[in-house]
Amino acid sequence: MAFSDILKNKDSEGKEKHVPVIEISAGSGGADTISVIVGKEIAHPNTVEHHIAWLEVYGVKGDGQVVSLAKADFAPAYTSPKIQLKVVLDGFETIYATSYCNIHGLWENSVKV
Numbered sequence: 001m002a003f004s005d006i007l008k009n010k011d012s013e014g015k016e017k018h019v020p021v022i023e024i025s026a027g028s029g030g031a032d033t034i035s036v037i038v039g040k041e042i043a044h045p046n047t048v049e050h051h052i053a054w055l056e057v058y059g060v061k062g063d064g065q066v067v068s069l070a071k072a073d074f075a076p077a078y079t080s081p082k083i084q085l086k087v088v089l090d091g092f093e094t095i096y097a098t099s100y101c102n103i104h105g106l107w108e109n110s111v112k113v
């Protein structure tokens with residue numbers, strides 16, 4: 001089984017609560033803001049028994065280089081799966097995000113820069 005076979009995305013059942021939504025807004029000083037939110041449409045449960053455990057954000061440059069931009073672990077019931085980054089996006093073509101639900105597995109999304 002290929003790694004991509006275990007990733008769930010915008011076409012998968014339960015997508016509204018699990019797919020990381022990526023939003024990019026123009027910033028100042030050469031850095032833009034990337035927001036990644038899980039459960040934007042419908043909030044995901046946030047309990048010890050069922051929660052989003054972590055998010056990761058990657059950028060892919062025009063030459064194919066992959067850059068790990070951020071990783072965040074969440075404490076269920078205390079922190080919500082939403083992060084915001086300041087990123088210099090020059091040279092990046094695509095931003096990917098993955099999120100992990102302790103029950104429903106690994107989810108992904110991407111946006112072109």
Ligand SMILES: [Fe+2]
Binds near residue numbers: 044050051102103104
């Ligand atoms: Fe879940």
